[in-house]
Structures are given as C-alpha cells and as structure tokens.
Amino acid sequence: MQARILELLRDEGPLSRVQLADRMGVSRTTIAAEVTRLGELGLAQEVGRAASNGGRRSKLVDLDPDIRFLGISIGATGLSVGITDGRLAVLAARSVDCDIRQGPEIVLAVALDEARAVMAEAGVDEPLGAGIGVPGPVDFHRGVSVSPPIMPGWDGYPVRDAVARELGCPVVLDNDVNVLAVGEQHAGVARAARDFLYVKIGTGIGCGIVVDGDLYRGVDGCAGDIGHIRISDDGPLCACGNTGCLEAYAGGAALARDARAAARTGRSPVLAELLEAQGELSAADIGVAVARGDAYALQLIRDSGHGVGQVLASLVSFFNPSLIVIGGRVTGLGHALLAEIRSVTYRRSLPLATGNLPIVISELGDQGGVIGAARLISGSVYAPFHDARA
Amino acid sequence: MQARILELLRDEGPLSRVQLADRMGVSRTTIAAEVTRLGELGLAQEVGRAASNGGRRSKLVDLDPDIRFLGISIGATGLSVGITDGRLAVLAARSVDCDIRQGPEIVLAVALDEARAVMAEAGVDEPLGAGIGVPGPVDFHRGVSVSPPIMPGWDGYPVRDAVARELGCPVVLDNDVNVLAVGEQHAGVARAARDFLYVKIGTGIGCGIVVDGDLYRGVDGCAGDIGHIRISDDGPLCACGNTGCLEAYAGGAALARDARAAARTGRSPVLAELLEAQGELSAADIGVAVARGDAYALQLIRDSGHGVGQVLASLVSFFNPSLIVIGGRVTGLGHALLAEIRSVTYRRSLPLATGNLPIVISELGDQGGVIGAARLISGSVYAPFHDARA
Structure with missing residues (x-):
C-alpha cells in the first residue's frame, strides 16, 4: 500500500488524497493514515491543497523533496553516474571512459570516485539507495555478475555488496540493458x-x-x-x-x-x-x-x-x-x-x-542508464513498505 | 476476492477456511462471509470440517459439485470436446476428424453436435460456460478469428458469439496453442x-x-x-x-x-x-x-x-x-x-x-485442449466476482 503510493507519486508527481484514494480503490481516511506514516519515515508529505473544483479542496501529497537516489550505469567502454530526486529527475551527472576489461576493483573504484564527485556536486551526504547496471549477465537475487563474456574478472564478483559497503546504503545490481529499458519506461519513448x-x-x-x-x-x-x-x-x-x-x-x-x-x-x-x-x-x-x-x-x-x-x-x-x-x-x-x-x-x-x-x-542517451538504475533502487527501497499494512 | 477463492479451490481442491485465509492474507471472518455469498451463487459450499490438529477444526470449503464446463479444442484436422467439473476433471469427452478448411459453419456445427452428445452423456443441461480453441490467430477481446493462414473462410467470423448463442452460456475463444498451454499448466507436465x-x-x-x-x-x-x-x-x-x-x-x-x-x-x-x-x-x-x-x-x-x-x-x-x-x-x-x-x-x-x-x-494428448479450454472459461466465469468486494 505504502509502496504503491510512493510509486504513484514517483511516476505521476503530486496527487491529492482524493486522487490517491481513487487510483488505489481505498478510502481517503486510509490514504491519510498511510501518508502520515510515510511522513514519519521521511518519504512523503502533504504540500498544500489541490486546485478547487467547487467543494472542499483535497490535500496534495508529494514525495519528500530531500529523497536522493544514485544511479550508476556501467558499459563496456564507459560509465555514467548521476544523482536523482525522488521522481528520478537527474540533478547532477557525470560520464567517463572506462574499459570494463580492467576488472571489478578498478572499474568500481572509478565508478565510486565519480559517485562521490556527483554527490558532492549535488550536496548529497547519503543517498537512500543506489542502482547499478553492468554490461553482462547478472544473478539479480545474489547481486553478482555471472560468466560475462566481455567482462573478464567479473564472474562471481559480489558487485552489490561491495558497493553497498562503500556507500553505506542499499544497492541493486542488474544488467545494463534491463536498466536502460526501465529508464526508457520512466522518462523516454x-x-x-x-x-x-x-x-x-x-x-x-x-x-x-x-x-x-x-x-x-x-x-x-x-x-x-x-x-x-x-x-x-x-x-x-x-x-x-x-x-x-x-x-x-x-x-x-x-x-x-x-x-x-x-x-x-x-x-x-x-x-x-x-x-x-x-x-x-x-x-x-x-x-x-x-x-x-x-x-x-x-x-x-x-x-x-x-x-x-x-x-x-x-x-x-x-x-x-x-x-x-x-x-x-x-x-x-x-x-x-x-x-x-x-x-x-x-x-x-x-x-x-x-x-x-x-x-x-x-x-535518452547516457541519462537513460542513470534514470533506470535510480528507478530500480527506488522500487527496491519502497518495497519494504509493500506489506506494512497486511 | 471471490474469484481468487474459486481459483484456489479449482487448482488445489478443498481447503479449510483457515487455509484460505492464510493464502489470501485476510481474516477467517472475511472468508466465511465470501463463502456464504459464493454458496448463494451456487459456486462453492462448506463440505464438513478439516482434519483436526488439536484445536477446533476449521470448516472445509469446496467448489459446488454441480459446476460443469465445456471445453472445445479445434485443430486443423480434428476436434475434441469434453465436459469437466469445477476442478476441470474430464467427465466425458469425444474426438472426431474434421477438416478446418470446411469453414466455420460446418466445423462449428460438428463441434456443437459433439458438444450436445457429450453433454447428454454427462447428464449436463447447461454448462456454466464453454471455452474454444481454434488453430489460428484470434482477436481475444472480440472473440473472432483473424486472417488465419490455414483457415480459409474463418477471417472475422464471430466464433464466440455464434457458439454462445447456440449454447446459451458464456464462451471464450482463444487460439489452440494458448488453450493447450493452459491445459498443460493445469493438469500436465x-x-x-x-x-x-x-x-x-x-x-x-x-x-x-x-x-x-x-x-x-x-x-x-x-x-x-x-x-x-x-x-x-x-x-x-x-x-x-x-x-x-x-x-x-x-x-x-x-x-x-x-x-x-x-x-x-x-x-x-x-x-x-x-x-x-x-x-x-x-x-x-x-x-x-x-x-x-x-x-x-x-x-x-x-x-x-x-x-x-x-x-x-x-x-x-x-x-x-x-x-x-x-x-x-x-x-x-x-x-x-x-x-x-x-x-x-x-x-x-x-x-x-x-x-x-x-x-x-x-x-495429455487430446485432453490437453479440452482441459485448457475449460480452464480459460472457468477463469472468465469466476472473473465477474473479482471486484465484488471493492
């Protein structure tokens, strides 16, 4: 329930309590209670009243303006890193050339350097989470690369856990094409x-x-x-x-x-x-x-x-x-x-x-990977609240 | 909610109220109320008490034993027709040779003759619904065949509505491979x-x-x-x-x-x-x-x-x-x-x-198509009760 509210606000922008209640087929009272809880979690808040259409104006709900996600999109010959807000608008981004064949230690060190630079640029101490795409097969549940043909040295490397340790936030790992597809779905054609x-x-x-x-x-x-x-x-x-x-x-x-x-x-x-x-x-x-x-x-x-x-x-x-x-x-x-x-x-x-x-x-160009990676982690960060009510 | 109860009973057999409540994440009271309504609709009923495991034995719920579905599976060179119960066990079935190129009037007449014969055999006056598979592309929502390469004369023919008129029950139409896949899912490998x-x-x-x-x-x-x-x-x-x-x-x-x-x-x-x-x-x-x-x-x-x-x-x-x-x-x-x-x-x-x-x-052989067609219509017959509670 809470996850669905967060996803609706992420994908559609601020919505009134009435709109949220309609979309989700629940009462306004339920929505109000959930929004209060999301406010306590620092994820969503009321931001005023919706435009009137005659009756009493419904309260408008939006994501917390301080939500930040990190998106890291690693390709075979270069990588892009960006910081987004809760709606996945890119606030700052950087791209550098980087050969995937240098292996995970070197490539991830470059990615983390860029991540820190872009976080400093956007004034972010700690993102809510980070998404990463790599150019080869991934065991999504374990968060590791598996036998990637063009990625010597990456087989079985615990990319997700290594990056989570460095950044101190939840991380999801997926292959670059899934990340790009999801970016296109959020902000592209x-x-x-x-x-x-x-x-x-x-x-x-x-x-x-x-x-x-x-x-x-x-x-x-x-x-x-x-x-x-x-x-x-x-x-x-x-x-x-x-x-x-x-x-x-x-x-x-x-x-x-x-x-x-x-x-x-x-x-x-x-x-x-x-x-x-x-x-x-x-x-x-x-x-x-x-x-x-x-x-x-x-x-x-x-x-x-x-x-x-x-x-x-x-x-x-x-x-x-x-x-x-x-x-x-x-x-x-x-x-x-x-x-x-x-x-x-x-x-x-x-x-x-x-x-x-x-x-x-x-x-979308390079931004597609950043937005897609941010979207994957946003879904994962919101998901723990999926069954909070059940 | 009601559709989900019916589908669980169809796919898993009789379940206690406790089991249903657990599977669906709702209270036993809610389940009891829904089962009462399904009883009034002639779809499900209480059939005694589940085996005890110490405490009070939970009431066992099952599909109504009189539910009957008709499955019609039409191939390029033959067709199979069968009657199933609510759990899609085949009670009676017949297969005949029939050339799809004879066109919809002749082929559907053969199918309906077989259907009536098999209904008589199983003592069924009117099934709750019928599923049909045909060997070519189908516009699922309109219930018609579309430009089927090996089915001259079938293009645009309103198969679903024609059969529904003859049988006096709801009908779904799909292509034969979808029907077979669904049959395999229900009763096969x-x-x-x-x-x-x-x-x-x-x-x-x-x-x-x-x-x-x-x-x-x-x-x-x-x-x-x-x-x-x-x-x-x-x-x-x-x-x-x-x-x-x-x-x-x-x-x-x-x-x-x-x-x-x-x-x-x-x-x-x-x-x-x-x-x-x-x-x-x-x-x-x-x-x-x-x-x-x-x-x-x-x-x-x-x-x-x-x-x-x-x-x-x-x-x-x-x-x-x-x-x-x-x-x-x-x-x-x-x-x-x-x-x-x-x-x-x-x-x-x-x-x-x-x-x-x-x-x-x-x-599964020929029965796969009959079971699959019955399963498609069972889902469709149960679906109107999907949002009965919302």
Missing part, C-alpha cells in the same frame, strides 16, 4: 508502453524485456541475451566461444573489427585513411566514413542492421510487442542502421504483429 | 512452472507463452506465432505467402509434402510403397516408414527437428523459460524428433539458460 523491447547495440548486443509494465528477467535471470542468438551456421568467432552469433556480426566490437579489415584490405579508402591517421579504428569511425561518402562503410552498417533486423523479426513474431526501442553507442552511426533494421524487421514479421509497431531510437 | 513455452507441432507450428503463471498474448494477441519465423532466406512457399517460414519446413503439412516427394522420386522406397497402397501420404506415414527402417524418412524427421530446434534456441536465449513442452500430432513420430530438437536447442543456446531447462513431450 516507452512511457506509455506496457509490453516493449529495448535493444542495446553497443560493444555487445542485448535486449531488455518489459511485460505488463514489469521487467521480465527469465528463470535464470538471463532473458534478453539476444547477442548470442545464432544467425548463421558459420561466421566469425564470438567472444562467447561460439560462431555465428548476432553480436559477432553486428555489435560494436564486430564493426570495429570489420572496419580494420576494410582499411587494411583497401576496400574502404576513407577507413584506410582514418586508420593511418589515428593508429586504430572504432565502430564510430564507420559513421565518419559514411559521412564522407564511403560506400563500403555504408555497406558495413547495412549488414549490421540486417543481422539485427533478422533477430528482431523472430522476436516480433514470438513476443508481439507494442514498441521496440533501439539504443546504445552504435545508434550514433546514423539513419542507415535504423532504416535497415526497420526494413528487415517489417518485411520478415507477420503483418498482424507489425501493423502498429514503432521501431524507434532512444533519445 | 507444466503444473509447477511459472514461465514456460508450449510448442505445438501439428499441421502448423505455434507457441503458447506463460509468464508468471499467466498466458502472455502480446499487444495484438498474436504472440507465439513462431511458425512464420523465417529460418532460411529461400525455401518452400508457406501457406502465409512468404518463403523460408519454420512451418513450411517442419510442420505436419510440410512433412506430408516432403513424404509425397520422397515417394515419387523413389528416395524413400517405403514411402513409395505406402503411397501406392493408400493413394495419399500424411506426416504420420513418415513415422511408419521410420519404424520400417527407412533412412530417408528418418532424415525428414531430423530435418524437421533441426528447424524447430533452431527457432527454440533463439527463444531460449530471449525468454529463458524454466520448461519447454512439445505437443501436437507430429510428436507421434517418435523419439528421433525430440532428440533432434533437444540437441539443436541445447547446442545453440547459452549454457546459463539451458543448464536446468527440460524439453519434454506433452502427455
């Missing part, structure tokens, strides 16, 4: 969607699944691991040890590999030039080459989009979502990628399932 | 599973998806339509008009087509013999040929299993289910099919997702 997919194309490829408004994690917590769906019987070796995985064709690391090959073999003169000038190439350089009119670079992007579209078409037939959001660094490569993903997905799926299916690019 | 897939390989191929104990239908109601996932860029023409669909490789209709080709070209001497003797071949004849040691027939089954396994591997990576149940006529072809499906699915999925994943054959 998926606000109105109940059943949607968030597909991240970064160094790797993964998918967050939302069913009826809640994250779906699967029985072992590894639902959405679409990067290792096999799209070909042979093909390049994947970081997971198999061949033919989507990720090994279409992820950021695969694109960087293909860019280097295209430069070395001379198939792409622009990429060859960039390689000579920079000494190395990333997926982003393919976008630069496309902007300079390089036809082979454009083909690399189309091939990537084709692979992603192939897998999405299968998922659309299976899951029949109301929306697909595409995010991750690789979306910075420009419109050709989205065009190819859409074209293949729409062509290969059932007409019934794609009739009203938007496939759109996330507009 | 999926009883303990919260998140599982039921894959039917019949004339076509489809999948029922259960998320946290409830059917997941997707935003347009066509989730689970995996028969039209493309597993190859070319390949045989599918009934849906596309090429390369799973169903066009691995479904019963595809197997019958391949059996005929193998007979005509002489690649399978046994199938050639069967074709000459019978004048036609079905998928089942491939099983006969395998039993007689025909190597090419065995290869046909393996190819079919390979295609199904390819798609299941993708779905396992995406959905991370706790169980996959395989059902449908084609499973009658024997162990080679299941062996191939398992082999490909396990090999191509993430180890984390397949570590504890059983892939098993349904043991």
Whole structure:
C-alpha cells in the first residue's frame, strides 16, 4: 500500500488524497493514515491543497523533496553516474571512459570516485539507495555478475555488496540493458508502453524485456541475451566461444573489427585513411566514413542492421510487442542502421504483429542508464513498505 | 476476492477456511462471509470440517459439485470436446476428424453436435460456460478469428458469439496453442512452472507463452506465432505467402509434402510403397516408414527437428523459460524428433539458460485442449466476482 503510493507519486508527481484514494480503490481516511506514516519515515508529505473544483479542496501529497537516489550505469567502454530526486529527475551527472576489461576493483573504484564527485556536486551526504547496471549477465537475487563474456574478472564478483559497503546504503545490481529499458519506461519513448523491447547495440548486443509494465528477467535471470542468438551456421568467432552469433556480426566490437579489415584490405579508402591517421579504428569511425561518402562503410552498417533486423523479426513474431526501442553507442552511426533494421524487421514479421509497431531510437542517451538504475533502487527501497499494512 | 477463492479451490481442491485465509492474507471472518455469498451463487459450499490438529477444526470449503464446463479444442484436422467439473476433471469427452478448411459453419456445427452428445452423456443441461480453441490467430477481446493462414473462410467470423448463442452460456475463444498451454499448466507436465513455452507441432507450428503463471498474448494477441519465423532466406512457399517460414519446413503439412516427394522420386522406397497402397501420404506415414527402417524418412524427421530446434534456441536465449513442452500430432513420430530438437536447442543456446531447462513431450494428448479450454472459461466465469468486494 505504502509502496504503491510512493510509486504513484514517483511516476505521476503530486496527487491529492482524493486522487490517491481513487487510483488505489481505498478510502481517503486510509490514504491519510498511510501518508502520515510515510511522513514519519521521511518519504512523503502533504504540500498544500489541490486546485478547487467547487467543494472542499483535497490535500496534495508529494514525495519528500530531500529523497536522493544514485544511479550508476556501467558499459563496456564507459560509465555514467548521476544523482536523482525522488521522481528520478537527474540533478547532477557525470560520464567517463572506462574499459570494463580492467576488472571489478578498478572499474568500481572509478565508478565510486565519480559517485562521490556527483554527490558532492549535488550536496548529497547519503543517498537512500543506489542502482547499478553492468554490461553482462547478472544473478539479480545474489547481486553478482555471472560468466560475462566481455567482462573478464567479473564472474562471481559480489558487485552489490561491495558497493553497498562503500556507500553505506542499499544497492541493486542488474544488467545494463534491463536498466536502460526501465529508464526508457520512466522518462523516454516507452512511457506509455506496457509490453516493449529495448535493444542495446553497443560493444555487445542485448535486449531488455518489459511485460505488463514489469521487467521480465527469465528463470535464470538471463532473458534478453539476444547477442548470442545464432544467425548463421558459420561466421566469425564470438567472444562467447561460439560462431555465428548476432553480436559477432553486428555489435560494436564486430564493426570495429570489420572496419580494420576494410582499411587494411583497401576496400574502404576513407577507413584506410582514418586508420593511418589515428593508429586504430572504432565502430564510430564507420559513421565518419559514411559521412564522407564511403560506400563500403555504408555497406558495413547495412549488414549490421540486417543481422539485427533478422533477430528482431523472430522476436516480433514470438513476443508481439507494442514498441521496440533501439539504443546504445552504435545508434550514433546514423539513419542507415535504423532504416535497415526497420526494413528487415517489417518485411520478415507477420503483418498482424507489425501493423502498429514503432521501431524507434532512444533519445535518452547516457541519462537513460542513470534514470533506470535510480528507478530500480527506488522500487527496491519502497518495497519494504509493500506489506506494512497486511 | 471471490474469484481468487474459486481459483484456489479449482487448482488445489478443498481447503479449510483457515487455509484460505492464510493464502489470501485476510481474516477467517472475511472468508466465511465470501463463502456464504459464493454458496448463494451456487459456486462453492462448506463440505464438513478439516482434519483436526488439536484445536477446533476449521470448516472445509469446496467448489459446488454441480459446476460443469465445456471445453472445445479445434485443430486443423480434428476436434475434441469434453465436459469437466469445477476442478476441470474430464467427465466425458469425444474426438472426431474434421477438416478446418470446411469453414466455420460446418466445423462449428460438428463441434456443437459433439458438444450436445457429450453433454447428454454427462447428464449436463447447461454448462456454466464453454471455452474454444481454434488453430489460428484470434482477436481475444472480440472473440473472432483473424486472417488465419490455414483457415480459409474463418477471417472475422464471430466464433464466440455464434457458439454462445447456440449454447446459451458464456464462451471464450482463444487460439489452440494458448488453450493447450493452459491445459498443460493445469493438469500436465507444466503444473509447477511459472514461465514456460508450449510448442505445438501439428499441421502448423505455434507457441503458447506463460509468464508468471499467466498466458502472455502480446499487444495484438498474436504472440507465439513462431511458425512464420523465417529460418532460411529461400525455401518452400508457406501457406502465409512468404518463403523460408519454420512451418513450411517442419510442420505436419510440410512433412506430408516432403513424404509425397520422397515417394515419387523413389528416395524413400517405403514411402513409395505406402503411397501406392493408400493413394495419399500424411506426416504420420513418415513415422511408419521410420519404424520400417527407412533412412530417408528418418532424415525428414531430423530435418524437421533441426528447424524447430533452431527457432527454440533463439527463444531460449530471449525468454529463458524454466520448461519447454512439445505437443501436437507430429510428436507421434517418435523419439528421433525430440532428440533432434533437444540437441539443436541445447547446442545453440547459452549454457546459463539451458543448464536446468527440460524439453519434454506433452502427455495429455487430446485432453490437453479440452482441459485448457475449460480452464480459460472457468477463469472468465469466476472473473465477474473479482471486484465484488471493492
């Protein structure tokens, strides 16, 4: 009951007692009693009266203005950290480059340094809780990373407990794609969607699944691991040890590999030039080459989009979502990628399932991970009050 | 509240007032009042006292013994009809061959004849409600079939309302795979599973998806339509008009087509013999040929299993289910099919997702559809009492 009040205030803003009573199907007296208790806990309070519509004006309830959450979103090549208020508006945020392969001690030390800096900036001594996303499978209940293909050294590392010890507050750990999906649901294009997919194309490829408004994690917590769906019987070796995985064709690391090959073999003169000038190439350089009119670079992007579209078409037939959001660094490569993903997905799926299916690019950028991580911990912090009344 | 009591009694059998109060987190007084109201409605009643454990024995509550549901499960080539009690035990059932392509008037007339016969057999004048499954996409809320590829003449036909008019009771319509999944959940191998897939390989191929104990239908109601996932860029023409669909490789209709080709070209001497003797071949004849040691027939089954396994591997990576149940006529072809499906699915999925994943054959047969259809209508009949207390 109290958790539901807190979630409504988080997602919709200040509500009158009457509105809360209506939404929850309970009496105003019950709401008043619960709000008093939430006030004692420092979580919610009355903030005046709602606009009148003739009768006596109902008291307006809002979250405590001093609630602060910390969101930490760790990707393969960089991390973002931010402080939000109770409604998950970002008050301060920082992003830095950081290679996940340095292992948990170093990466988490960087994250905690950034966290302390951003807390100082926002004048926060101790957040109510912190959410963390990492780019690989997570045992959600134990709060540890499990056999993450692109995260050497992280397997079994107790990320949640280590960070909780450092920060002195409750922490939740989830994989980065779940965190991004939840951020999109709170503040992005998926606000109105109940059943949607968030597909991240970064160094790797993964998918967050939302069913009826809640994250779906699967029985072992590894639902959405679409990067290792096999799209070909042979093909390049994947970081997971198999061949033919989507990720090994279409992820950021695969694109960087293909860019280097295209430069070395001379198939792409622009990429060859960039390689000579920079000494190395990333997926982003393919976008630069496309902007300079390089036809082979454009083909690399189309091939990537084709692979992603192939897998999405299968998922659309299976899951029949109301929306697909595409995010991750690789979306910075420009419109050709989205065009190819859409074209293949729409062509290969059932007409019934794609009739009203938007496939759109996330507009939240790095903030999506921060907001999503903050939302996960907000749900967890509020949850202890779930059955307070039962 | 009342719906929840009825569902608990349906799924677990007679429960004491104390047990009901515990499960639902309400007082015994509340339970007593609700049971009285359910008695007035003819749905539940007190049936004596529970076994004593020292104190005063709690009153035992059970469903009314006169509750009857009708389940109708229509497949592409046959239909099953049955009468169940409130706990969905089948009291009488009948199955007949019937070609779905004869159109809704003829097929529904056959179904209603069988329904009346089975009602007479079980001494039922009027069931509390009827559930129907049909082998194609359904608009669940409107109760009509929509653009079903293998069901000419059914598009837009008001199946639910037509049957409700004939039977004079509430009716729900769903697709056959959802109905089978729900039947498996109630009385089959999926009883303990919260998140599982039921894959039917019949004339076509489809999948029922259960998320946290409830059917997941997707935003347009066509989730689970995996028969039209493309597993190859070319390949045989599918009934849906596309090429390369799973169903066009691995479904019963595809197997019958391949059996005929193998007979005509002489690649399978046994199938050639069967074709000459019978004048036609079905998928089942491939099983006969395998039993007689025909190597090419065995290869046909393996190819079919390979295609199904390819798609299941993708779905396992995406959905991370706790169980996959395989059902449908084609499973009658024997162990080679299941062996191939398992082999490909396990090999191509993430180890984390397949570590504890059983892939098993349904043991319910035709009764699965009857029980599932009865369960769907039981939920719908109980649902009006869902908010009776709010």
